[in-house]
Amino acid sequence: MSAGERIGARNITLTQGAHEVGSDLSSVVELDIGVERPALFKEKGEAVLFGMAMGLAVGRKKEGGMTGFGQIEGLESGGLDLSSRIHLLGDEEEKLNPVRALSGYASWGLEHLREYYYAGTKYEISKVAQILSGPAILCSGCGAMISGDDSLEECPKCGILVG
C-alpha cells in the first residue's frame, strides 16, 4: 500500500460485539420515556476509528470479524483515510493486509470499551480519550486499559498497584 492511498471503510469488518457497540455509540438512545442520550459519535465510522485508536494504543486485536459489517454509514462514499495509521502497524503481514489488521484493532477497542468503560447506559468516552492522549497500558490485575502515567500507582479500575 502506498502512502496516501485511501482504504474504503466498506472493507472494515467488525466482530458482532464491536458492531453493536459502534451502533450504540452513534445512535440516540432512549434512556427513559422522554429522556434521550444524544449520540456520542456523529457517525458509526467515527466510533470505529475511536476503537481502532484504542486497539493500536496497546497493540491488541480481536480477529474473527469476518461477517461483512462493512457498510459503515456515512463513510462509504469517500472512503476513510486510514493510510496515516498504517505506519503504526507492526509486522509485514499487517502491512500486507492493513484493512484486516485495522478491523481487528477496532473490534478489540470497541469490545474493550463496552467491557470496561460502560456503566449501565453511559460510555466513559472522555476518560478513554484522556488515556489515549498519552501512553496506555493494560492493568496486570483486571486487564483494563489505563494510562501509562498511572503505572506505579493504583489502577483506577481495580485498585491494585500497577507497574
Ligand SMILES: [Zn+2]
Ligand atoms: Zn486494574
